[in-house]
Amino acid sequence: MPDVLDPELQFFEMADDLIRLSGADRATMRAVGRALRSTDQFEEVVDGMDTITLQFDPLQLSLADVQALIGQATQSASDHEEASAEIIELEAVFSGDVAPDLDLVANTLDLSKDKIIEDLCAAELRVEMLGFTPGFAYMSGVPEHLHVPRLDTPRQSVKAGSLGLAAGMCGTYALAGPGGWPIIGKIQTPLFDTSWETPFALKPGSRVKLKAVAQS
Incomplete structure (x- = not known):
């Protein structure tokens, strides 16, 4: 079962260096993706239609670090309004x-x-x-x-x-x-x-x- 970061966004471990997020509406997912890219902590941040796939270096970031970055990105997503x-x-x-x-x-x-x-x-x-x-x-x-x-x-x-x-x-x-x-x-x-x-x-x-x- 996935870990739930908030009532909408869900977190799935796909591999040792790969995480997939899903569950929120598209606008929220895009905003979270932009916030995650702005951290410069990930090897890749790939937007899907209703998902985000994150690739990271497990020697540099622990799973707890990744979850913390996702949590911060979720909270700051409103600062990345796509309407602008x-x-x-x-x-x-x-x-x-x-x-x-x-x-x-x-x-x-x-x-x-x-x-x-x-x-x-x-x-x-x-x-x-x-x-x-x-x-x-x-x-x-x-x-x-x-x-x-x-x-x-x-x-x-x-x-x-x-x-x-x-x-x-x-x-x-x-x-x-x-x-x-x-x-x-x-x-x-x-x-x-x-x-x-x-x-x-x-x-x-x-x-x-x-x-x-x-x-x-």
Whole structure:
């Protein structure tokens, strides 16, 4: 059974150097994750959709130390309000060969392509987590009338920058890789740069607005 740190947050030992937290709402989990990262005491702090996974050096931190840091982060999470995060504007092209599934999505939803683009760009999106490929951002906030399923047959290769729409979320492919989401456009704003201190432009908790632009 997990140790309970407070009425919501639960603490699971996954390995000698690995802890998983769960149980609180997403906003709280993101705030706790940011507070834990700010301690610089962990090897990795990885946000999941409803979890946080912590990797630490057991030679430097005891389990009691880790629990104490989590407790402090939980108490200070209110100081890390995500609402204050700057909105990141991503320019996107929604036409031509970079939007191979936009017609499919429009037919599935019985909406015009212009209406889909307009409503998606009007929404404020939120990065919930990164995965399944490096830098792939799962973004919530997609209007309910724009929810569509994944493709029946995934692609073996999706180009970097591609913008997907599936299962009530948007997804950005920071790097090329396989994928099963309908591709409705391409992000023109850089999503990955090895010269950046943090190489991926998006991170859990990022607020995002899409801006439709013409293909250059």
